[in-house]
Amino acid sequence: MKRYNPLQPHPQAVPPEQVRLLNLQIEPWEDRQRVRVHARLTPFQKPPNLEFEIRTADDQVVASAYIVENIDFDLVITMHLRQLPLERRYFTLYARVEYDEIGLVYQDQQNFSL
Helix, strand or coil: CCECCCCCCCCCCECHHHCCEEEEEEEECCCCCEEEEEEEECCECCCCEEEEEEEECCCCEEEEEEECCCCECEEEEEEECCCCCCCCCEEEEEEEEEECCCEEEEEEEEEEEC
């Protein structure tokens, strides 16, 4: 797993305004209580903040995660879904890349079902 290293910057590192999510995937666990989120970022010159949020089809937030000054270019996190009625099976993962100084630089979303 490649990481940000201020002493040895990645040769293709981009400034904060150009940081993007290159890949975003959701992998539900068999228990339907958790999902694994795979995210790949462009190499960056400065660590970004990342925000992930899972919402139901009726816009109810059922999981969220906030990573401050992320140092990984490729990361995997597990998000735990709050107790849901059985009929709720369709969700959207929202992902945001932000910097304290300039705010939102990129956002993406992926629909998925359990």
